Amino acid sequence: MYPCCLRKRSLLIISCFVILLLSCIAFTSDCCFSRSISSLKTLYLDGHFEFEDVHHASRDFGNRYQLLPLAVLHPKSVSDIASTIRHIWMMGPHSKLTVAARGHGHSLQGQAQAYHGVVINMESLKDQNMYGLTPKSWTDYLHLTVGGTLSNAGISGQAFRHGPQISNVHQLEVVTGKGEVVNSSEKQNSDLFRGVLGGLGQFGIITRARIALEPAPIMVKWIRVLYLDFNAFARDQECLISADSKFDYVEGFVIINRTGLLNNWRSSFTPQDPLQASLFKSDGKRLYCLELAKYFKLDKKDAINQEVNESLSELSYISSTLFLSEVTYEEFLDRVHMSEIELRSKGLWEVPHPWLNLLVPRSKINTFAEGVFGNILTDTSNGPILIYPVNKTKWDNGTSAVIPEEEIFYLVAFLSSAIASSSGKDNLEHILKQNQKILEFCAAACLGVKQYLAHYTTKEEWRAHFGTRWETFVRRKFTYDPLAMLAPGQRIFQKSASYS
Known part of the structure; x- marks a missing residue:
């Protein structure tokens, strides 16, 4: 065993060596950066x-x-x-x-x-x-x-x-x-x-x-309807993306445990039957919203209205939840930016966004919905969840993009925002754990899911x-x-x- 003084001296020498080594590394890095900057300036x-x-x-x-x-x-x-x-x-x-x-x-x-x-x-x-x-x-x-x-x-x-x-x-x-x-x-x-x-x-x-x-196009007829049953919601979506679809845009989103939903829509949409809509209560329910758009020119408005009504009559949504709006094409395309402006004004835009985007094969979408919506996820207060099907035949299989093998697959996008909680809860960590649970569920159930915007x-x-x-x-x-x-x-x- 070394005497105490020798041990202290050894530790001092090692410490000095480490400090010298770190200084050399830092000096080398600074020199590399300086040379790189000088080189770029030429x-x-x-x-x-x-x-x-x-x-x-x-x-x-x-x-x-x-x-x-x-x-x-x-x-x-x-x-x-x-x-x-x-x-x-x-x-x-x-x-x-x-x-x-x-x-x-x-x-x-x-x-x-x-x-x-x-x-x-x-x-x-x-x-x-x-x-x-x-x-x-x-x-x-x-x-x-x-x-x-x-x-x-x-x-x-x-x-x-x-x-x-x-x-x-x-x-x-x-x-x-x-x-x-x-x-x-x-x-x-x-x-x-x-x-x-x-x-x-x-x-x-x-x-x-x-x-x-x-x-x-000039104008857009913009429509939202609600479903309680996921199977009916998915069936109608898949019908709407068929070759003879009358609509130009088909998306959907999931709503879990939200209140005052229809009241929030009224600033932009008008219920077809205001009385029926006022009787509908969304509290605590798991709902699926189908969002549709039909583009048109003003001189074709009557024909478009008839066509849209005929198409809607074939769907299985809750009749009291039909909400409509007519906006210009530019307003429709810029609809998300309008939400951005509102969030920025409240200081809620520049927050962490731990998004998770998945491509789910059609044959597994019901299993996915049953395991994730209302089970892993208990509410949608952190941000919207988009869900809609696309046709593989419309994709060029020779590109680098990775998609599921089936002819129809769904985009499911969890667009969360980690807004600071007044209770001090770490919302970001909660969302990240939630995302991980979703991925682990997909892997355990062998759903064949592929990540979009993968990380x-x-x-x-x-x-x-x-x-x-x-x-x-x-x-x-x-x-x-x-x-x-x-x-x-x-x-x-x-x-x-x-x-x-």
Whole structure:
């Protein structure tokens, strides 16, 4: 045994060594950052880099992860993006710089962030106006960038008819992980084209997209009805997305243990029978809301009303809960943004959003509903739960997007907001545990569920997510982004790491 003085001296030497080692690491890191910044400053660009005020690029809509980048690029041209990526590519595998494209920052788990890397502010590129035209396929929330939605899929209530956004693209301009600007389509560079669509930003940054458009309608007949029975609700939804559907938009949502529901609707919707509606009580019930929309021009209003009434007569909803509204097409498309404005005014928008989005095969949706709604979930006070079916035939199976194998599957989206509780309860932790219970239930029941806007932390989980498509995904990564520089926030690959 050492004398006491010797032990103290040994501990002192070890402590000094650790401090010296940490100082050396910090010094080396600072030197690397300084060299990276100096290197980026040598680039000739139409836009500019920001190295100081970069905190805005370390946050996103999910509001759970904050990863500070080294720099933010504000491009004024596609050439700025290509030059920056090519420069970092030429720096080789020893450079730790990574690159993330950030549009409106609507990602949930830090997917658009790049820790000590370069975030490209895609909003700096000029927008193209579409006068009198509208995309055939769009998302419920429009304040997003096209590149961001195409990197995932882009789903909403009209996807049953036109497919997701990625099924309505004619051509893409992409900057690959080598800094190459490549035009792609089904006939030109088709492997890159299909890989980028739903590719989670792994193979290139979308800088231009030619998408399918159509003349914009003028007005929308907007309808909500309620069901007590899930089987009837699902049966009607599936009937409505059939080939002869009379509606342009079909969605639904789940309501558990909410009060004053119909009174909340009256500011925007009118009950068809006010007296019957006033007698309906929603307290404590588990309800399923079917939301429909029919687009029309003013000179066709009478014919549209007759068509809608005929279609509604074939459904099995609670008759006293038929609520209608007529709004302009622009108002309907911007409906979620109106809710955002209201929440922002109350300070309830910039809170954590631990969303969970699932794609559930049709054959398992009843099992899912029975196990989750009213069992794992006891109320919907944390945010809406969307649920609606889509047709697989409207999806291009060659893209990178992962979907269930069945011909019809449901999107089920738990759009929770972790608002601070007055009782001091950790609402975020509660929602995360709830989400985990849902995933564990799906796994235990072998439902064949796939995550949409997926988030995993290990390669094994990503391999399981992609299944038989994993090898193709890896091949495309090695081909178009061999140093794994792009979209590090997805946590699929690590720069310069093995992909096998």
